[in-house]
Amino acid sequence: MTRPDHASRPSGAPLLAVDDLRIAFGAREAVQGVGFEVREGETLALVGESGSGKSVTALTIMSLLPPGGRIVQGSVCFEGREITALPPRESRRIRGGSIGMVFQEPMTCLNPVMTIGDQIAEAVRQHQPLSRKAACARAIELLDLVRIPDPHRRAGDYPHKLSGGMRQRVMIAIAVACGPRLLIADEPTTALDATIQSQVLDLIDRLRRELSMAVLLITHDLGIVGQWADRVVVMYAGRDVEQGTPADLFSNPLHPYTRGLLAASPRLDDSHHYSDGPLVEIPGSIRSAEGEQGCAFAPRCAHADFRCREAVPAVQFLSGDRQVACPIVIQEEHRVAAVRR
Amino acid sequence: MSLLSVADLSTHFRLPSGALRAVDGVSLDVGVGETLGIVGESGCGKSTLGKTILRLVEPTTGSIRFAGEDVTGLPPRRLGAFRRRAQMVFQDPFASLNPRHSIRKILTDPLIVHGIGNRRERARRVEDIVQRVGLDLAALDRYPHEFSGGQRQRIGIARALVLEPDLVICDEPVSALDLSIQAQTLNLLGRMKADLNLSYIFISHDLSVVRYFTDRVLVMYLGRVVESAPTRTLWSMPRHPYTRALMASVPDPARRRHVAPIKGDLPSPQNIPGGCRFHPRCPLATDICARVEPPLRTFDGDHSVACHHA
Numbered sequence: 187m188t189r190p191d192h193a194s195r196p197s198g199a200p201l202l203a204v205d206d207l208r209i210a211f212g213a214r215e216a217v218q219g220v221g222f223e224v225r226e227g228e229t230l231a232l233v234g235e236s237g238s239g240k241s242v243t244a245l246t247i248m249s250l251l252p253p254g255g256r257i258v259q260g261s262v263c264f265e266g267r268e269i270t271a272l273p274p275r276e277s278r279r280i281r282g283g284s285i286g287m288v289f290q291e292p293m294t295c296l297n298p299v300m301t302i303g304d305q306i307a308e309a310v311r312q313h314q315p316l317s318r319k320a321a322c323a324r325a326i327e328l329l330d331l332v333r334i335p336d337p338h339r340r341a342g343d344y345p346h347k348l349s350g351g352m353r354q355r356v357m358i359a360i361a362v363a364c365g366p367r368l369l370i371a372d373e374p375t376t377a378l379d380a381t382i383q384s385q386v387l388d389l390i391d392r393l394r395r396e397l398s399m400a401v402l403l404i405t406h407d408l409g410i411v412g413q414w415a416d417r418v419v420v421m422y423a424g425r426d427v428e429q430g431t432p433a434d435l436f437s438n439p440l441h442p443y444t445r446g447l448l449a450a451s452p453r454l455d456d457s458h459h460y461s462d463g464p465l466v467e468i469p470g471s472i473r474s475a476e477g478e479q480g481c482a483f484a485p486r487c488a489h490a491d492f493r494c495r496e497a498v499p500a501v502q503f504l505s506g507d508r509q510v511a512c513p514i515v516i517q518e519e520h521r522v523a524a525v526r527r
Numbered sequence: 528m529s530l531l532s533v534a535d536l537s538t539h540f541r542l543p544s545g546a547l548r549a550v551d552g553v554s555l556d557v558g559v560g561e562t563l564g565i566v567g568e569s570g571c572g573k574s575t576l577g578k579t580i581l582r583l584v585e586p587t588t589g590s591i592r593f594a595g596e597d598v599t600g601l602p603p604r605r606l607g608a609f610r611r612r613a614q615m616v617f618q619d620p621f622a623s624l625n626p627r628h629s630i631r632k633i634l635t636d637p638l639i640v641h642g643i644g645n646r647r648e649r650a651r652r653v654e655d656i657v658q659r660v661g662l663d664l665a666a667l668d669r670y671p672h673e674f675s676g677g678q679r680q681r682i683g684i685a686r687a688l689v690l691e692p693d694l695v696i697c698d699e700p701v702s703a704l705d706l707s708i709q710a711q712t713l714n715l716l717g718r719m720k721a722d723l724n725l726s727y728i729f730i731s732h733d734l735s736v737v738r739y740f741t742d743r744v745l746v747m748y749l750g751r752v753v754e755s756a757p758t759r760t761l762w763s764m765p766r767h768p769y770t771r772a773l774m775a776s777v778p779d780p781a782r783r784r785h786v787a788p789i790k791g792d793l794p795s796p797q798n799i800p801g802g803c804r805f806h807p808r809c810p811l812a813t814d815i816c817a818r819v820e821p822p823l824r825t826f827d828g829d830h831s832v833a834c835h836h837a
Binding site: 349379380382408412413436447450453458459460464466468472 | 569678705706709711713714736738739740759762780784785786788789790792793
């Protein structure tokens, strides 16, 4: 497997750094300032509901922004290099090469009239100067790597012959074919059944370790975040509102949105039953703040005051890797810190 | 007394590629005011079961009794009263509302179909239900595309409830909704149940939601019930290896990076394994499991399991 040369990059710099990214479709800004880093070998989860801008952010990193979308400002640095304004040839080299990707719907991503072996071989040959025969052999190795049983026979199958879980394994094989440094997985298991979902997440994590790559995992599922991520970015209405480790987030969520989400979701380990009382609700919807200035969560937030409606709260950096964009909780935290002192 | 009593119900489809036994001998009861959860993965027959109970799909064998009356053999023209009392809420609030009908028409049509009230009474009932589900009266003159997913699901619930049914079958009612909207919708269903003394059949693949929202649960696998128990009992002592695997598969922050609890793919319902349907994936399977299909056996009165090793 070839590894890109990253000797030019200062040691300790993140693998991927997204800074103050804003993306607009026409007049509407889908992403209004997102910043985060992915470090070598880690799993970073981007979590949020529909409309939070998490998928658009991922597409931008891969230079796959749909027509009509444009980067208003901000930067995306991969291996120390700005990749937002690369010529198409260059971004094709990165995409599928040092950045692999997996999407939600494996069926719509695979070519129905091509065998899976040929599809993997084609992906390999896009980036590596291999003969047809060598690429086919590599395809079989990759099918074996993603634990598809009987890979020699399976390589000759067409996608419709495979189950959803197997198709997603094929997509993963294509994504890791060229030994990426970063795997972007956008809701990779949302279309899969529970028992298959845990197999696929298990596989992605095993490949992360075996191929020493980092994973950017995009999901709406807090359970997945808690189980598989090293660090988490919570997104709301196009902004990152809170960052931290899963332990931080689950034991001490700071942003009122994160707190609300955790309180609103029934948990498997929680014996709260409807006969005990209703779930905690977050009122309104993500559209509640459309056309207003200030914090996008303010119309749904029980703690919001005048500051929240005046201006978008700045991201505050707390101890360790924690960040939060909420003036109210910052004040609270300071007060707690002062008492402790 | 049971409001709904289903005995040995099967729904088989004949496809060009062979028979599909979507539901294969399922029995269940739903009491007045009870919520029965049905969980399982795709292909387990949970949605077909829901549709068969309402006779939107015809059963192959078995019987459906509703409020003491056998509705299995009723001719379509005599199904009216049953259909008024047993309603359905669908998963996809985008696909299940006619985009060309105003909300007023969507909510009034069921009343007209069932010949309920005069124009003024119908208007009153529609206005009442739309407010009960948490929408403004102004919503009545708008069209489905003007609403968010969560609001559309409220409209879907209002359409089911406007007929004042006794039983509502909810087929994955919150699966298409964002997390913050799920809680709102579950709370609405809970409130409606208490206000209108409803019974629910709550079909879902989401175990966390089922644990919160149901009184009793059936776990289905490839057309069969593998385990049935009161919700609290099932969680404190799941007996079937499939139920345990399903619970262990739910992503849980407390289990960092643990290995997937179950291997192998879901078999196609067109190619159901012999013996116990779960045996090719089961960690406990022995010879007998490959040969003999285990019957549903009852433990402690209300906990039933179909497993040779339970």
